[in-house]
Amino acid sequence: MSQIKNTQVLFMENPQGYPEPNKSIVHDNSHTIDPDTIPLDGGFLLKTLVVSIDPYIRTLMRFVYKRGEVIFNYGVAVVIRTEHSGVKVGDHVYGLLPFQKYSIIPHVSQIGSFRILKNEEKLPWSAYVGMVGMPGQTAYSGWREYANLQKGDVVYVSSAAGPIGSFVVHLAKEAGCKVIASAGSEAKLKFLRDIGVDVVFNYKTEDMTEVLKKEGPINLYWDNVGGETLDKAFACAAQGATFILCGMISTWNEAPPVMNNMGYIALNQLNVHGFTITYLLPKYEKEFYDVVPNWIASGKIKCLEEKRNGLEHASQAVYDVQVGNHTGKCVLVVSEGP
Amino acid sequence: MSQIKNTQVLFMENPQGYPEPNKSIVHDNSHTIDPDTIPLDGGFLLKTLVVSIDPYIRTLMRFVYKRGEVIFNYGVAVVIRTEHSGVKVGDHVYGLLPFQKYSIIPHVSQIGSFRILKNEEKLPWSAYVGMVGMPGQTAYSGWREYANLQKGDVVYVSSAAGPIGSFVVHLAKEAGCKVIASAGSEAKLKFLRDIGVDVVFNYKTEDMTEVLKKEGPINLYWDNVGGETLDKAFACAAQGATFILCGMISTWNEAPPVMNNMGYIALNQLNVHGFTITYLLPKYEKEFYDVVPNWIASGKIKCLEEKRNGLEHASQAVYDVQVGNHTGKCVLVVSEGP
The missing domain is CATH 3.90.180.10 (Medium-chain alcohol dehydrogenases, catalytic domain)
Incomplete structure (x- = not known):
């Protein structure tokens, strides 16, 4: 050559x-x-x-x-x-x-x-x-480290049709939770219904607070977006709920958000955990590669x-x-x- | 009568x-x-x-x-x-x-x-x-439940001359931490120096971020105020730091804050715990009344x-x-x- x-x-x-x-x-x-x-x-x-x-x-x-x-x-x-x-x-x-x-x-x-x-x-x-790379590692490790749920607990996942979100949906369903998931197009919502989400909604056309008040309160919120979505979720959380924050796409490109509901972190006794995968990976890397490729191959998660x-x-x-x-x-x- | x-x-x-x-x-x-x-x-x-x-x-x-x-x-x-x-x-x-x-x-x-x-x-x-009532219970229970520090870790307490803040200062000093504390008047700052705070500053006249960057990064922030103070603290935290939120006086009377630094919750791997004392008291009430009245009587805390x-x-x-x-x-x- x-x-x-x-x-x-x-x-x-x-x-x-x-x-x-x-x-x-x-x-x-x-x-x-x-x-x-x-x-x-x-x-x-x-x-x-x-x-x-x-x-x-x-x-x-x-x-x-x-x-x-x-x-x-x-x-x-x-x-x-x-x-x-x-x-x-x-x-x-x-x-x-x-x-x-x-x-x-x-x-x-x-x-x-x-x-x-x-x-x-x-x-x-x-x-x-x-799902076998960084996004999957993020979902898997964050869930293993911070999610501590009972069967029947309510989990909300935003940006749920992405690789992190859909991985979390699978883990939540496997744990016996009721899953609420949001995305921004009909194709994404259809996929979410197909993988077993209990309640799907389009965040662009539906009122998130209304959905969460009706279907919640939520015991876990997996946040992939931050900003207004996170702010509203604070007010829809059950006492002692867990929030897992692994990225805030909404805050990277737009003006910093006005947060109306920070006070609910105390009022609702919330535990809010932020992380990036670099931090958690050493703890979970081996088991991740031991189990996840097979989950994909068998069609268990997609x-x-x-x-x-x-x-x-x-x-x-x-x-x-x-x-x-x-x-x-x-x-x-x-x-x-x- | x-x-x-x-x-x-x-x-x-x-x-x-x-x-x-x-x-x-x-x-x-x-x-x-x-x-x-x-x-x-x-x-x-x-x-x-x-x-x-x-x-x-x-x-x-x-x-x-x-x-x-x-x-x-x-x-x-x-x-x-x-x-x-x-x-x-x-x-x-x-x-x-x-x-x-x-x-x-x-x-x-x-x-x-x-x-x-x-x-x-x-x-x-x-x-x-x-200190033997609700504020003391708040400090004592929140510290026992969420603070998980090593000797030499850096603790920041806002509104530190209040009964919760000064109780937390005592607990942090006892744990061998370096304590940074803020308040809004010279009388309050003098009191904080007297009870052994390592670094005091007046939040009205000094730049909090500058102080925390110089004396931190902080491993624990005990937040009594919320709003802008909390927002700035997110960006001054050490990796894996703990934030304990028990009240947000700044958010109750003023317009909801613009939060610039929410993204640091993920970037700095923060664990943010909110609570009100009703939630935690049953777990710690007995030991609180067993030990704290004596701490006050002996002058250990004030x-x-x-x-x-x-x-x-x-x-x-x-x-x-x-x-x-x-x-x-x-x-x-x-x-x-x-």
Whole structure:
């Protein structure tokens, strides 16, 4: 092979509001690479198959990404050359990957940040950035750590058709809870009915407080959005209810919310737990990979997925996930995998 | 004795903002009573000695008090006549008392809602509505239930010169923590220095975020105010910090706050626990009364106290406690006690 294009996705700015496509994040075709000859310096060369487009990329834009540098997120790649004894050609790895087709992982120490995927269940690789990846880990670990429910308790999940939300719905149903779930389109609501949600509603057209007062009070709220939704939920909670907060998409792009109901945290004796997966993963990682791939393979749990093709669509995909112009887990296919 | 005045304090309205004196709550001199002859119907007659003026009275105004009816709160009274076998003349009782000098407790069942105070430590009765009353119970129970600290951890207490705050300060110092405390006057700050607070600051004149960033990050925030203070604290917390919320005086009288930092609940892996004492008391009541009166008697813990005289000043006192025009625990003396 000779020099070929190695398209990259670059970070430009953390905007005030929503990350306008091709402005906050852009793609750049100026780099080339010769995968056959580029020196590996004791490392290995990855060809990226899929990367994940997650809501929390907005937080990385705020706190982590650096202007002009390649953005990164969880993805699956295949080893195509190696000088490293820890991996062999054909191995599939999961971890934080730069948004570019080919990546050299030069440092011996960095192998530790990748997980070699055995994939004995023959799942599509995209599953490993969805329910078997960071979103699934978030749902699984947060539930194991904080949910403490009795059969018949009422659970409310917002943004429930996403990979975290639908994973939580499954866990709540398995625990014998009554599940209320909200989403923003008929396709999403249909999916939620199909996976056994007891009460579904469209948050864009129905009055959340009315639904929760009628079907609640809620013993657990799994919050994927924050803002006004979280504020209203405080007032609809049962005494001693648990709130689990793992992301606040509504607060990343819009003006900070006026919170009317913070006082209910004390009045309703609420326990509010926030977390990011980095914090909880070490405790639950082993059992997660022991059980979840099989749950997917057997069809016990499932989620909606929306695939997009090509790094040149990363910027639009990041935006669409912020505004909700997508259905289910958004995956960017970078290369067709072997 | 013949008919004498039995001044009452009545609830008139739950205002939009602060409860203007002699408007939201008024006193009324039209009722009379003859303590010697009024029928007891198997109950007992109490003469009220002290009642407590607490911040949470604002919540009772919002949710509990009824227009035109006598307000109530925790107080200490002495039994002056009885037809009830559960109490004898001269017994002192603690419980929710109507704001009036003489009260008949007619129903046999109601004795259960009062606690007979032995007071072997000979504390002033006002202590039983302060550090040995509801505020002390709040501090003690909330700390026992939710605080889970290591020696050297950093604790921040707002409204720290009040009876809850100064109790928490003592518990935090005893646990070997570094304590940061804020209050709004030099007298209060001096008291806080005297009881061993490591870092004191005046929230009216100093930048809270600057102080907490310099002296923190904080591992525990004991919140007595809510609103902007709570919002700023979210961003100054250590990973995995605990927040204990037992009242939100700032949110009861002012417009609902804009919360900029709710996202830090997830980013900083916070555990936020709200409670009211009714919820936790059954679990901790026995040990509280076993140990705390002795702590006060021995001088191990102490708080500032501000006494006011006469039910006709109840309305002003309720207002002053909302705006902070008081220093320490506010107690209304209704009768001089035997």
